[in-house]
Every structure is written in structure tokens, then in C-alpha cells.
Amino acid sequence: xxxxxxxxxxxxxxxxxxxxxxxxxxxxxxxxxxxxxxxxxxxxxxxxxxxxxxxxxxxxxxxxxxxxxxxxxxxxxxxxxxxxxxxxxxxxxxxxxxxxxxxxxxxxxxxxxxxxxxxxxxxxxxxxxxxxxxxxxxxxxxxxxxxxxxxxxxxxxxxxxxxxxxxxxxxxxxxxxxxxxxxxxxxxxxxxxxxxxxxxxxxxxxxxxxxxxxxxxxxxxxxxxxxxxxxxxxxxxxxxxxxxxxxxxxxxxxxxxxxxxxxxxxxxxxxxxxxxxxxxxxxxxxxxxxxxxxxxxxxxxxxxxxxxxxxxxxxxxxxxxxxxxxxxxxxxxxxxxxxxxxxxxxxxxxxxxxxxxxxxxxxxxxxxxxxxxxxxxxxxxxxxxxxxxxxxxxxxxxxxxxxxxxxxxxxxxxxxxxxxxxxxxxxxxxxxxxxxxxxxxxxxxxxxxxxxxxxxxxxxxxxxxxxxxxxxxxxxxxxxxxxxxxxxxxxxxxxxxxxxxxxxxxxxxxxxxxxxxxxxxxxxxxxxxxxxxxxxxxxxxxxxxxxxxxxxxxxxxxxxxxxxxxxxxxxxxxxxxxxxxxxxxxxxxxxxxxxxxxxxxxxxxxxxxxxxxxxxxxxxxxxxxxxxxxxxxxxxxxxxxxxxxxxxxxxxxxxxxxxxxxxxxxxxxxxxxxxxxxxxxxxxxxxxxxxxxxxxxxxxxxxxxxxxxxxxxxxxxxxxxxxxxxxxxxxxxxxxxxxxxxxxxxxxxxxxxxxxxxxxxxxxxxxxxxxxxxxxxxxxxxxxxxxxxxxxxxxxxxxxx
Numbered sequence: 001x002x003x004x005x006x007x008x009x010x011x012x013x014x015x016x017x018x019x020x021x022x023x024x025x026x027x028x029x030x031x032x033x034x035x036x037x038x039x040x041x042x043x044x045x046x047x048x049x050x051x052x053x054x055x056x057x058x059x060x061x062x063x064x065x066x067x068x069x070x071x072x073x074x075x076x077x078x079x080x081x082x083x084x085x086x087x088x089x090x091x092x093x094x095x096x097x098x099x100x101x102x103x104x105x106x107x108x109x110x111x112x113x114x115x116x117x118x119x120x121x122x123x124x125x126x127x128x129x130x131x132x133x134x135x136x137x138x139x140x141x142x143x144x145x146x147x148x149x150x151x152x153x154x155x156x157x158x159x160x161x162x163x164x165x166x167x168x169x170x171x172x173x174x175x176x177x178x179x180x181x182x183x184x185x186x187x188x189x190x191x192x193x194x195x196x197x198x199x200x201x202x203x204x205x206x207x208x209x210x211x212x213x214x215x216x217x218x219x220x221x222x223x224x225x226x227x228x229x230x231x232x233x234x235x236x237x238x239x240x241x242x243x244x245x246x247x248x249x250x251x252x253x254x255x256x257x258x259x260x261x262x263x264x265x266x267x268x269x270x271x272x273x274x275x276x277x278x279x280x281x282x283x284x285x286x287x288x289x290x291x292x293x294x295x296x297x298x299x300x301x302x303x304x305x306x307x308x309x310x311x312x313x314x315x316x317x318x319x320x321x322x323x324x325x326x327x328x329x330x331x332x333x334x335x336x337x338x339x340x341x342x343x344x345x346x347x348x349x350x351x352x353x354x355x356x357x358x359x360x361x362x363x364x365x366x367x368x369x370x371x372x373x374x375x376x377x378x379x380x381x382x383x384x385x386x387x388x389x390x391x392x393x394x395x396x397x398x399x400x401x402x403x404x405x406x407x408x409x410x411x412x413x414x415x416x417x418x419x420x421x422x423x424x425x426x427x428x429x430x431x432x433x434x435x436x437x438x439x440x441x442x443x444x445x446x447x448x449x450x451x452x453x454x455x456x457x458x459x460x461x462x463x464x465x466x467x468x469x470x471x472x473x474x475x476x477x478x479x480x481x482x483x484x485x486x487x488x489x490x491x492x493x494x495x496x497x498x499x500x501x502x503x504x505x506x507x508x509x510x511x512x513x514x515x516x517x518x519x520x521x522x523x524x525x526x527x528x529x530x531x532x533x534x535x536x537x538x539x540x541x542x543x544x545x546x547x548x549x550x551x552x553x554x555x556x557x558x559x560x561x562x563x564x565x566x567x568x569x570x571x572x573x574x575x576x577x578x579x580x581x582x583x584x585x586x587x588x589x590x591x592x593x594x595x596x597x598x599x600x601x602x603x604x605x606x607x608x609x610x611x612x613x614x615x616x617x618x619x620x621x622x623x624x625x626x627x628x629x630x631x632x633x634x635x636x637x638x639x640x641x642x643x644x645x646x647x648x649x650x651x652x653x654x655x656x657x658x659x660x661x662x663x664x665x666x667x668x669x670x671x672x673x674x675x676x677x678x679x680x681x682x683x684x685x686x687x688x689x690x691x692x693x694x695x696x697x698x699x700x701x702x703x704x705x706x707x708x709x710x711x712x713x714x715x716x717x718x719x720x721x722x723x724x725x726x727x728x729x730x731x732x733x734x735x736x737x738x739x740x741x742x743x744x745x746x747x748x749x750x751x752x753x754x755x756x757x758x759x760x761x762x763x764x765x766x767x768x769x770x771x772x773x774x775x776x777x778x779x780x781x782x783x784x785x786x787x788x789x790x791x792x793x794x795x796x797x798x799x800x801x
Contacts, residue, residue, distance in 0.1 A: 011058065014051035017471075018044045042249055046472025062114035063124060065599045069108065069574070070128045072603060076571040077101045079564045082178050083188065104575070111578040176557045178564055184533075188565075191529050195569025198522040199606045200577040214470040216479075219373055219498040223480030224306060226458045227254065227446040228466055228501075229372045230477055234413035235380050237439035246443050253465075255446040257305045260297030260432045261379045261439055269384040276326075276425055279347040279354050282337040290332050292425040294379050295350075297432025305446060306369055306377070315343035315359030322430035326355040329363045329421035350425070351435070363421040371444055372498055373478035378419045379441070386415030459483040459496065470503045477501045519605075523613040526565070530558065530617035534624065541624050551622035558618040559611065566610035570603040635754050641741040643750075645757060649764050650732035656724050657782030658775055659735065659767050660701055663722065664785065665778070666763045667705055677759050681706040685785055686792035690725065700725035702792050707739075709752040716744030716752050735764065 021044035077100040085096050105125055109115045118124060181188045230246060232238060247256050264272040273291035282288075303309045303317040311317065311327075318325050326348055333339070338346060340360050347354040369377040432438045447462050449455045463485040466477055479499045487494050534541075541554055636645055651659050667680045683704030690700050701724040708717050721738040737760065741749045767775075 011051045011054040014047045014054065014471075018047035018051060021047060042245055043468075043472055050472055059117055062112075062117060066108065066112060066114045066124055067128060068599050069112075069571075069603075070105075070125070072567065072571050073101065073104050073108075074132065075567055077104065079178065079568050083182055083564075083568070107575055107579070111575070111582060175560075178560055180557070181561055181564060187529065187533075191526060191565055192569045192572070194522055194525050195565060195606055195610060196573035196576060198518050198609065199570050199573025199602060200580070201518045202602045202605060203574060203577040204581075214467060214501050214503055216494075217500040219478070219500055221374075221498050223372060223482055223496065223498050224370070225372075225446045225480055226448075226462050226482045227372070227444065228462065228477045228479040229375055230443040230445070230475060231375060231441065232476070234416060235375070235441045238441060238443065240440055243440040243443055246445075249469075250445045250465075253447075255301060255305065255448060257299055257302055257444045257446070258429060258440055259302075259377065259442045259444075260429055261441050262295035262297060262427075262432050262435050262437050263293075263379075263439075264437055265387075269382065269387045271381070274350060274425065276328075276336075276348050276350050278336060278338070279349050282346075288336050290328070290336055290425070292332075293381065293423040294419060295432060295435070296377075296379055296424050296426045297429045297438060298377075298426055299429045302377075305444065306371060309359075310362040310365035312340035312343070312360040312362065314340050315361075317359060318428045319358075321428050322434075323428050324353070324355050324431065325358045325428060326350065327359045327361055327426040328357065329361050329366065329424070331363050331422040332425070333357075333360045335422070350427075355427070361421065361426070366421045367418070371442070371478075372480040373500065375442060375478065376418050378421065378424060380413075380416045381419050381423075383415045383417075456483040460485045463487065463494065466501060470501065474503045476503075519609055523609050526562070526610055526613040527617065530562065530614050531620070533561075534558070534617050534621045537621075538624050541621060554624075555618040555622040558621045559614060562610045562614035562618075563607070566607035569610070570606035573606065574599070574603055635750065635757060638746075638750060641746070643739040643753060645737045645739075647735045647737070647761065647764055649767070650727075650730055650734055651724075652732060655775065655779060656733040657701065657786055658779030659764065659782075660703060660722070660724050661778045661782035661785055662767055662770075663735075663760070663763060664703060665781075666760075667703075677710050678756050679708040679710075679712065684790075684792065686789045687786065688723065688792055701786055701789070704792075706742075707756070709756045711752070714744055714748045714752065716749050717742040718749065718753075 021041075077097050080100055081093060081097045085093055087093055087096070109125075114124070230238075243258060247258060250256050262274075264274075266272060271293050273293055274295060276290040276292055277288075298318075300318045300321050309317050312330060315327075317327070328336075328338075328348075330340075333342075336348075338357065338360070343357055343359050346357050348357050349355075367376075367378060371377065447458050449458050459481040460483075462479065462481060466479055467487075469475065470477075477500075479501055481494070481496045481499070483496050485494045486492065636643060649659075664685075668682065670676050670678055671680045671682055683706060685703050686701075687699040688702050690698065703722040705720045705722070706717065707720045719740045719742060721740075723736045723738070724733055725736065726732070727734045737757070739753060770778075
């Protein structure tokens with residue numbers, strides 16, 4: 001890595017430590033100290049493995065950084081092509097886009113070390129292109145499918161989808177914002193240069209590294225001893241080789257107590273018990289047999305490790321770790337008809353072999369024995385059918401936080417319970433290991449004061465050894481401290497107690513405070529630029545509003561400009577920064593971070609800075625698009641039991657009946673099922689004579705409906721009269737609506753008409769976005785609807801609504 005210009009300080013530190021351990025291994029070999037040889041070899045192997053895995057993750061991270069950057073290069077090339085191209089021909093635009101992409105890839109290959117450390121660097125770009133084309137083709141297929149579905153719906157309803165025009169308008173607004181940047185080339189260039197400098201500053205200052213210090217979680221309570229417990233969540237089985245290495249590593253400096261479970265299960269996860277019976281018949285025993293659910297293997301040194309074993313009088317603990325002896329609980333012994341006086345004199349048969357019963361243990365006291373973190377000495381039993389869930393819980397350690405919480409809740413796993421003493425038979429550890437179904441479950445290490453050592457310094461030895469262990473082993477430990485200790489070079493105090501600790505490789509990000517001032521300056525410049533753009537484009541905004549872009553669309557094209565500024569400036573700044581570093585690093589010590597997290601942080605922080613700086617100007621632009629200052633339509637005040645509304649839409653004489661038919665179709669669609677915002681019953685159609693004397697204003701067209709607005713349980717009903725009349729002021733036809741309450745509370749009637757009238761407004765607003773062919777169809781339908789329309793005796797002056 002170093003030869004290719006990539007430095008990973010963490011991997012280098014692990015490698016240096018591994019070399020030191022190998023040197024000490026050679027010294028120990030010369031001195032023939034076998035214990036030190038095993039310890040140094042184990043530590044060197046672990047440190048070398050950590051160095052290798054971190055170096056490998058660095059290589060993979062470099063490739064990910066290139067992939068992330070290439071993903072941003074695609075929109076960068078598109079926006080840059082739009083900004084610099086004078087062409088409107090699609091083929092020329094595609095050719096320019098391809099040329100920009102090729103140049104970007106070539107520059108990236110020249111400056112990024114990921115292409116140096118890979119065997120076939122072209123494969124990275126080729127794989128990305130294939131992936132991009134696959135996504136592009138999938139997008140085309142999905143778009144065509146959605147378009148065909150929308151077309152089928154539009155043909156059935158004789159109306160364009162009301163969502164499609166909005167999306168098309170939003171897309172058009174976005175492209176308007178991008179194209180507007182070409183008209184102000186100097187401003188665009190200077191603003192982009194500002195973002196490039198901010199990005200280069202962040203790239204040079206922000207650092208991303210890995211934290212290798214273990215993380216801890218206080219478990220509360222007083223520690224039973226100075227030491228730690230190594231166990232998996234749910235007390236899952238431990239690798240035998242790892243358990244052997246741990247016992248070897250700590251056996252010379254502390255007391256080590258391992259615990260083994262021997263268990264058998266059928267295919268359904270049900271325990272197959274072990275039959276234990278007296279070798280010789282027991283008086284009044286009745287030939288009873290003990291079915292032990294599980295065998296527990298403990299060491300000779302377990303007696304006194306946590307506390308003296310609660311043996312009944314006359315009994316004793318194991319004489320050695322491989323003795324053919326057995327200990328039962330008092331309840332289990334009574335089941336076999338054995339009394340405490342039989343300890344040491346009676347043999348029991350287990351798996352066809354005789355074992356000497358050396359002691360009988362008190363059930364309640366034994367069940368209360370707890371190690372650090374509340375780990376019981378007795379095994380955990382898993383409910384039938386829940387074994388896979390428990391194993392999955394033991395393997396969930398994707399993050400340091402997850403592993404930390406699991407280390408603090410080793411026995412709190414759903415589907416498990418602590419076994420009763422009478423369900424267990426206790427045998428020596430080595431005897432248990434010799435059985436075929438034995439598995440190591442916990443490993444406890446207890447530190448004792450050395451001759452003349454201050455007892456308070458024992459806790460510090462525990463802390464130092466556990467931290468050293470976690471540097472070359474990915475483990476989760478439960479640590480007990482009888483006295484306070486100090487952590488790290490800062491000598492941070494850690495209080496006495498019980499802690500869960502887990503190896504950590506979490507990412508650390510630094511340098512944010514150093515780039516705060518450049519970010520604030522850049523954001524201020526962009527804010528000032530965009531505010532000035534809003535002020536000078538107020539007339540332009542009013543034109544956009546007049547041609548159909550609503551305030552949201554106006555906001556969109558200002559945000560589009562900021563997005564283009566951010567993306568082009570950030571990508572260019574990242575690439576320029578990498579290129580400058582190659583020359584600057586020859587004169588000063590300037591190292592840039594190539595990690596994928598650095599790419600995402602720097603680029604997305606630059607884009608976020610630009611977008612955040614544009615939010616207020618975009619809101620000002622949206623406000624400028626609404627001269628009245630009222631973006632939401634409000635319901636007119638009712639006059640008694642009537643509400644009169646003049647919709648602000650105008651129609652010429654050839655289209656007004658088409659708009660009426662378009663609205664009539666909408667009412668018909670809501671006349672058969674009460675699932676929408678209202679239920680309509682179609683009334684008569686006709687014309688109303690007005691006071692006008694001209695050909696166009698002599699009649700107004702009328703449509704009558706009975707409406708039940710939702711929610712229907714309020715019991716609101718009303719009559720609705722729709723008039724299409726000629727307005728002398730605007731010299732065009734307009735629509736007016738009269739609503740008359742029939743039933744329901746007046747307050748409820750006013751409330752439910754807000755969404756109802758908004759639905760009518762949205763329907764009428766979408767008339768202009770319909771295709772010409774669709775409008776012609778509705779105009780023909782409208783002419784048919786009103787061809788023989790009678791004269792209705794209703795309001796003579798609809799235009800006074």
C-alpha cells in the first residue's frame with residue numbers, strides 16, 4: 001500500500017507490533033521459555049491478522065470510493081454538458097456527454113491510487129458502465145410500462161392523468177433552472193469556483209480514520225472479583241481452539257476457570273436426557289433413574305473461584321479435572337434415594353461407565369451462584385424449535401454498538417432459561433471434554449494479587465490486559481473491577497464495577513471545526529448570489545407563473561440551480577484537489593484521504609451547504625410568484641345557507657362546453673360509489689337566459705347536481721348549480737358554482753366543502769394540461785350534452801355569484 005501512495009496508520013501500527021512480538025518470540029526461544037513463546041506467538045499472529053484484515057478493508061474501501069465517485073460523475077457530466085454545449089441536437093449532446101465522461105475517467109485513473117492497487121483497473125470502470133447501462137435500461141422499461149398503464153387509464157377515463165402533467169412540469173422547471181445558468185456564465189463560473197475551493201479545503205482538512213480502542217458499557221453492580229469472562233451471547237458454544245488459546249495465554253498470570261456443557265438433541269431441538277442410575281441397588285430407591293437434561297463440566301479450581309461450593313456435609317469437590325467422579329444436587333440425589341452420607345461410597349452409572357459420587361450440592365445456593373455480568377454457573381436451556389433464533393442472536397455483531405449490547409446481555413436471549421440444579425449432573429472438565437457432545441461455553445479469568453502487590457493495582461492489570469487482548473482478538477468480554485482504574489494516555493478514570501467491552505473498528509471523522517469558517521463563508525457567498533438572482537428575476541418569475549408554473553415549480557428551478565452548483569463544484573473540487581495534491585505534496589506534507597467515507601462526506605457536505613444556502617432564496621422566489629401572498633385557496637364566506645364561487649379560469653366560446661363536459665364526466669365518475677371525496681347525483685342540464693343582449697352572453701349553460709361531501713356520516717347534503725357564462729370584464733367565458741345547504745350542521749357543511757371545492761378546482765385546472773385531441777373529444781361531447789338543452793327556471797344572473 002505504501003508503495004502505491006496509500007498509508008494506513010492503523011494497519012502499519014499493527015504490523016509493527018507484530019514484528020516486535022516476533023522479536024520477543026526469538027528471544028524467548030533462545031532462553032527456552034515455552035510459556036512466553038506461546039504467548040508471543042499468539043499475540044503476533046493476532047496482530048498480523050488485524051493488520052492484514054485492515055489493509056484488505058482499505059483496498060476494498062478504495063474501490064468503493066471510486067464507485068461512489070463515478071456514480072456522481074454521471075449527473076456531473078450531464079449538468080456540465082448542459083452548461084457548456086451550444087448544441088440542441090440530441091446526438092451531439094450524447095457525444096459531448098460521452099467525451100466528458102471519458103475525460104473524467106482518465107483523470108481519475110491518473111490521480112486515484114485505487115487504479116494502482118488493483119490488478120485490472122479497467123474492470124472497475126467497465127463494471128460500473130455495465131451497471132449503469134443496466135439501471136438505465138431498467139428505468140426505460142419501467143417508464144414505458146408506467147406510460148402504457150397511464151395511457152390505458154387515460155383512454156378509459158377520456159382524460160390525461162392528473163399526476164403526469166405535474167411531474168412533467170416539475171421536470172420542465174428543473175431543466176429551466178439548469179438552462180438559466182447558461183445565460184449568466186460569469187456568475188455561474190465564479191460561484192462554481194467558490195464551491196471548488198470549499199471542497200478542496202474540506203478534502204485537505206477533514207480526516208477519516210478508524211478507532212481501534214475498545215468501547216465499554218457499564219453494567220452496574222459490584223464486581224465479584226478482578227478479572228473478566230469471555231462468553232458469547234446466549235452463552236453460545238465457543239471455539240475449542242480459541243478456548244485453548246485463551247487458557248494458555250492467561251494461565252500463567254491468573255486463575256482460569258472454563259465451563260463445558262454436554263448435551264444431546266433430536267432433530268426437533270428436544271433434549272435427549274442422560275440416564276444416571278446407582279451401580280448397586282439403593283434401599284427404598286425403587287430402582288429410580290435420574291434423567292439429567294445436560295451435563296456440566298467444571299474444573300477442580302471452580303471450588304472457591306466464585307465462592308466455596310455449597311456441598312452438603314460429608315461431601316467434597318473433584319480431586320482432579322479428569323477424575324471419574326460426579327456431583328449431584330440434593331433434589332436429584334433424593335430422587336435416586338441417595339443421602340448425603342452416601343457421598344464418597346456410592347457409584348453411579350453414566351453412559352455405561354461407573355463414576356464415584358463424591359458430593360451432594362445444595363440446590364438453592366448453587367442456583368444463586370453468579371459470575372461477572374450475572375452469568376450463571378448453571379447452563380442455559382433452549383426451548384424446542386428456538387435454537388436457530390438463539391444462534392442468530394449470537395451472530396448479530398455487525399456494529400460495535402450491537403456487540404457491546406450483546407456483551408452486556410449475555411443471558412437475556414428470548415427462548416432460553418437457566419437450568420435447575422436437579423436437571424444437571426456435574427462432572428470434571430476433562431471428563432466432560434472426552435465425551436463427544438462437549439462444548440466450551442464460558443471462560444472466566446480471575447486475577448489475584450502478586451506477593452507484595454497493592455490489591456488496588458490488580459484492577460489496573462485487568463484493564464491493561466483486556467485492552468491488549470482486544471487489539472489482536474475480536475472478542476466481547478465482561479470485565480469486573482474491584483478498584484478504579486485509569487484509561488489511555490489521558491488517564492481517564494474508570495470507576496470500579498462491571499463493564500461490557502467489545503473490540504471496535506468504528507470510523508472517526510475529524511477536522512470539522514477547521515472547515516467551519518470556509519463553509520460559512522462559502523454558504524454566505526452562495527446565499528448572497530442566489531438572493532441577488534431572485535431580486536433581478538422577479539419579472540421573469542411572473543412570466544413563469546403566467547405560463548403555468550406554480551410557486552412550487554418556481555422554487556424547484558432555483559433549487560435545481562443550487563443542486564447543479566453543488567454537484568459540479570463538489571465533483572470538480574474533489575478531482576482538482578486530488579490533482580493538486582500530487583504536485584503540492586512534493587513541497588509540503590499534504591496527505592489527502594481517499595476513503596469512501598471521505599468521498600461521501602466531502603462531496604455531500606458541499607452539496608448540502610449549497611442547498612441549505614438556497615432554501616431561503618427559493619422561498620423568496622416562491623413568494624414572489626404569488627403577488628397576493630396567499631398560496632392556498634380559501635373558501636368564500638357563506639351567505640346564509642349558500643356559498644357562491646367564481647373559478648378564475650377563462651374559456652373561449654369553442655372550448656367552454658368542452659370544459660363543462662370535462663367537469664360533468666368528473667361528477668359522473670363519483671356518482672356510483674362513495675369512495676372519493678364526495679358522492680354526486682346527476683341532475684338536469686340546460687341553459688339560463690341572462691340580461692345580456694349579445695349572441696355570446698344571451699344564455700348561460702347550467703348543470704345541476706345533488707352532492708353529499710365526505711365524510712358521509714356527518715349527514716351533509718347540498719344542491720350544486722354550475723354555470724358557464726360570458727363575462728364582459730374579461731371578454732371570455734367563466735364558470736361559477738352555487739352551493740345550497742339541504743341538511744347537516746352549518747359548521748360541518750362549511751368544513752367539508754373546503755376539500756370538495758379544492759377537488760373541483762384541481763379538476764378544472766387540469767383542463768389546460770389535457771392533450772388537444774382529448775379536449776376536442778370533450779368539446780364534441782359538450783355540444784351533444786347541450787344540443788337540446790331546455791331553458792331552466794333557475795338563477796337569471798349567474799355572473800353575479
